Amino acid sequence: MNNRINRLQHVARAICTILVFQVFGLAAQSIWEGGDPANGQSLFNANCAACHKITDEILVGPGLAGIKDRWPSGDEMLVKWIQSPQEAAETGDKYIKSIVERYVGTYGWMTGQAVSEAEISDILAYVTSPPVNGGGDTASSNNCPTIDDATPEESDSSNAMWFLILLVLFTVIALSAAGVKRSLTDVIAEKAGEDLLPDTGYLARLGGWAWNNLVMVSLIGVFFVLYGVVVGYSALMDIGLYTDYSPDQPIAFNHSIHVCENEIDCKYCHNSAYDSKHAGIPSANVCMNCHKAIKKGSRTGTEEIEKIYAAIGFDSSTGTYLDGDGNNGKVLPQDSYNGEPIKWNKVHNLPDHVFFSHQQHVTVGGLQCQNCHGDVSTYSVGRIAPVEEINTLIDAYPGIIQLSKPTLTMGWCLECHNKAEIDLASSGYYEEMHDRLMNSERGNEELRRYIEDEKITVRELGGWECSKCHY
Ligand code: HEC
Ligand code: HEC
Ligand code: HEC
Ligand code: HEC
Ligand code: HEC
Ligand code: HEC
Numbered sequence: 001m002n003n004r005i006n007r008l009q010h011v012a013r014a015i016c017t018i019l020v021f022q023v024f025g026l027a028a029q030s031i032w033e034g035g036d037p038a039n040g041q042s043l044f045n046a047n048c049a050a051c052h053k054i055t056d057e058i059l060v061g062p063g064l065a066g067i068k069d070r071w072p073s074g075d076e077m078l079v080k081w082i083q084s085p086q087e088a089a090e091t092g093d094k095y096i097k098s099i100v101e102r103y104v105g106t107y108g109w110m111t112g113q114a115v116s117e118a119e120i121s122d123i124l125a126y127v128t129s130p131p132v133n134g135g136g137d138t139a140s141s142n143n144c145p146t147i148d149d150a151t152p153e154e155s156d157s158s159n160a161m162w163f164l165i166l167l168v169l170f171t172v173i174a175l176s177a178a179g180v181k182r183s184l185t186d187v188i189a190e191k192a193g194e195d196l197l198p199d200t201g202y203l204a205r206l207g208g209w210a211w212n213n214l215v216m217v218s219l220i221g222v223f224f225v226l227y228g229v230v231v232g233y234s235a236l237m238d239i240g241l242y243t244d245y246s247p248d249q250p251i252a253f254n255h256s257i258h259v260c261e262n263e264i265d266c267k268y269c270h271n272s273a274y275d276s277k278h279a280g281i282p283s284a285n286v287c288m289n290c291h292k293a294i295k296k297g298s299r300t301g302t303e304e305i306e307k308i309y310a311a312i313g314f315d316s317s318t319g320t321y322l323d324g325d326g327n328n329g330k331v332l333p334q335d336s337y338n339g340e341p342i343k344w345n346k347v348h349n350l351p352d353h354v355f356f357s358h359q360q361h362v363t364v365g366g367l368q369c370q371n372c373h374g375d376v377s378t379y380s381v382g383r384i385a386p387v388e389e390i391n392t393l394i395d396a397y398p399g400i401i402q403l404s405k406p407t408l409t410m411g412w413c414l415e416c417h418n419k420a421e422i423d424l425a426s427s428g429y430y431e432e433m434h435d436r437l438m439n440s441e442r443g444n445e446e447l448r449r450y451i452e453d454e455k456i457t458v459r460e461l462g463g464w465e466c467s468k469c470h471y
Contacts, residue, residue: 031075031078031079031117031120031121031124032068032075032121032124032125032128033121033125034121034125035118035121035122035123035124035125035126036122036125037122037125037126037129037130038126039119039122040119040121040122040123040124040125040126040127041126041130042265043115043119043122043123043126044123044126044127045263045264045265046264046265046267046268047113047114047115047123048064048113048123049262049263049264050262050264050290050294051110051290051293051294052064053065054126054127054130060107060290060293060294061103061107061110061293062099062103064127065127067124067127067128068124068128071095072095073093073094073095073096077091077093077096078120079117079120081096081110082112082113082115082120083112083113083114083115084112085109085110085111085112086109086112107293108292108293108319109292109293110293111289111290111292111293144256144257144260144261144377144378145256145378146254146256146378146379146380163227175202178202178205244383244384244385244386245347245383245384246347246381246382246383246384247345247346247347247382248345248381249344249345249381249382250307250342250343250344250345251304251307251308251342252300252304253304253382254299254379254380254381255376255377255378255379255380255382256377256378256379256380257297257299259376259377260377260378266369266376268286269281269282269286270282272358273358273359273362273369274358274359274362274363275359275363276357276358276359277356277357277358277359278358279358281344284308284311284312284341284342285312287308288308288312288314291305291308291309292314292319295316302316307342308342310340311340311341311342347382347383347384348373348384348408350408353470353471354469354470355468355469355470355471356469365420365422365458366423367401367420368397368399368400370390370393370396370397370400371390371397371400371401372390372407373385374386374389374390374393375393375396375397384407384408385407386406386407387403387404387405387406387407387412390403390407391403401416401419401420402419403415403416403419410469413469414459414464416458417457417458417459417463417464418457418458418459418463418464419457420457420458420463421455421456421457422456422457422458422461
């Protein structure tokens with residue numbers, strides 16, 4: 001009897017163990033299976049591409065091709081490694097010890113990545129079976145055309161130039177013609193034995209001529225005044241004072257290298273564009289997420305990257321922060337090091353009397369950065385894109401609203417607000433308003449007319465009211 005119970009217990013325990021293994025097995029499998037490679041691709045680009053390729057080439061860390069077959073330490077450990085490499089290393093895992101020995105000396109520690117287990121599964125799905133065409137590894141300097149400095153400005157200012165040149169030419173011709181005429185008259189007069197004309201100066205003669213041709217002179221005068229008014233007016237309303245402005249920067253930061261070649265998302269560095277008024281420039285701490293390990297650029301060597309270290313107080317030869325304790329690899333704010341913070345020069349800068357919010361445009365309005373900033377992934381220096389250039393991006397970025405007024409002028413804001421339609425279905429707020437207006441007897445007649453064609457522009461919702469943009 002006892003024997004039997006014992007045996008039953010054994011069997012039960014065995015079944016339990018098998019079950020437990022099975023469950024663990026499933027859980028472990030799920031990290032390699034069922035991930036979404038498309039989502040994985042963008043996660044990879046945002047979080048890993050700066051240091052890893054999906055081929056077997058070493059970038060900063062080892063290429064991740066074949067990682068599935070290579071990784072012997074189980075899935076839990078892989079997740080732990082990606083989220084917090086140093087903690088994973090502390091477990092004493094043998095394989096991890098071997099990669100630490102191989103890479104950390106040269107490349108520094110991999111930084112812990114803020115990705116969840118499900119996201120890691122997506123990333124692994126992408127890494128193990130990347131889309132055949134395009135994606136992760138197409139990035140190469142050849143595919144990344146760059147716009148270097150400001151292209152020379154033409155049009156408006158060159159018109160004025162031509163006008164001046166013509167004016168000078170005309171004056172010279174007129175004066176020399178007058179001189180020739182005078183010499184001829186002198187010659188004729190001399191032949192006829194008459195008295196020569198009195199030798200008056202140009203100015204006196206010009207005055208005399210003007211007095212005799214009052215109508216002509218007034219016409220010319222009116223023309224100049226009108227010309228001045230037109231030029232002055234368009235200068236105020238239209239002329240892109242900012243267009244193509246690109247100030248020098250303290251560090252040769254290059255969007256093309258980061259965004260195009262290394263496929264780092266705008267969000268990584270300008271996260272606040274999505275949830276606040278300002279897009280903001282990343283602090284040196286953000287640079288250090290990658291540049292703690294990437295100490296050398298292929299174009300500028302260590303020169304430019306060292307400037308980040310100088311700002312934040314990092315000794316690249318020892319890989320420690322100058323506050324002394326090394327902080328176990330964590331980037332601390334510059335509290336104990338009195339380096340000069342990096343002083344980026346603002347490129348886009350609206351006057352203080354204008355209110356502009358990124359969140360309103362990017363998150364609520366659903367606009368792409370390129371609609372206002374052009375193809376930043378091609379820039380080597382921060383600049384203000386001319387509107388004509390932005391209009392040509394329509395193929396690469398469908399949905400870009402085509403505008404004609406110079407970027408950042410008031411005319412530009414107004415033109416877009418007149419063109420940009422609001423998707424009524426995009427938010428419950430608009431839907432509710434729509435229903436209220438269409439169904440209420442007393443609904444505002446004018447608004448109802450706007451709404452009848454199911455198209456509402458920003459202007460119709462008040463986007464042309466002075467107070468929306470001016471304090
Ligand atoms: C700042 C650079 C950096 C980033 C970003 C980074 N890694 Fe790493 N990774 C490394 C380095 C360097 C190593 C080699 C070990 C070391 O030196 O810490 C490594 C090692 C690895 C390994 C082990 C490779 C092997 O051959 O076994 C895996 C897996 C890995 N990283 C995955 C990821 C994933 C997934 C991401 C993105 C979520 C990521 N890493 C982001 C630098 C980085
Ligand atoms: C690796 C970090 C990083 C990434 C990724 C990045 N930027 Fe930047 N961005 C910067 C830095 C640093 C500056 C300041 C230096 C400069 O103006 O070039 C800057 C400047 C800018 C400016 C000009 C700011 C000003 O002063 O008016 C714009 C616009 C901009 N970025 C847009 C973008 C867009 C759009 C993307 C994505 C396509 C992007 N950035 C991706 C770091 C980044
Ligand atoms: C997500 C990772 C990442 C972040 C964040 C990042 N960089 Fe980089 N950076 C890279 C990579 C990758 C390279 C390319 C290295 C190479 O040339 O092979 C690079 C190269 C550079 C270079 C050298 C360019 C060259 O080729 O000589 C400079 C300078 C630089 N970055 C500055 C910055 C600054 C300043 C910041 C912060 C505003 C920053 N980076 C943030 C990944 C990053
Ligand atoms: C509707 C047009 C528009 C869109 C869309 C837009 N921006 Fe801007 N951006 C501006 C204007 C205007 C400024 C100047 C703001 C100021 O001076 O107050 C600016 C300034 C900036 C700056 C300089 C820092 C700052 O906050 O003033 C950065 C960086 C930037 N934008 C990045 C982005 C990124 C990244 C996106 C996409 C996520 C984006 N912008 C989308 C119009 C736009
Ligand atoms: C590329 C198109 C575009 C440009 C350029 C643009 N806007 Fe807008 N703007 C929008 C859209 C779309 C919305 C509506 C977002 C929403 O609420 O759905 C909006 C909304 C606004 C609002 C809120 C209006 C309201 O009724 O509450 C303000 C304020 C504003 N924009 C200011 C500006 C300023 C200032 C500029 C110029 C520096 C500018 N915008 C340039 C497209 C644009
Ligand atoms: C959609 C946003 C927006 C609206 C609505 C708007 N403005 Fe402006 N306004 C701007 C911007 C942006 C500038 C700065 C242009 C520049 O610096 O070239 C500006 C500049 C000005 C200036 C300074 C002159 C100049 O060119 O710098 C005056 C005056 C002005 N606005 C008056 C008005 C009046 C009056 C209204 C209402 C009829 C109005 N604005 C509505 C965005 C707006």
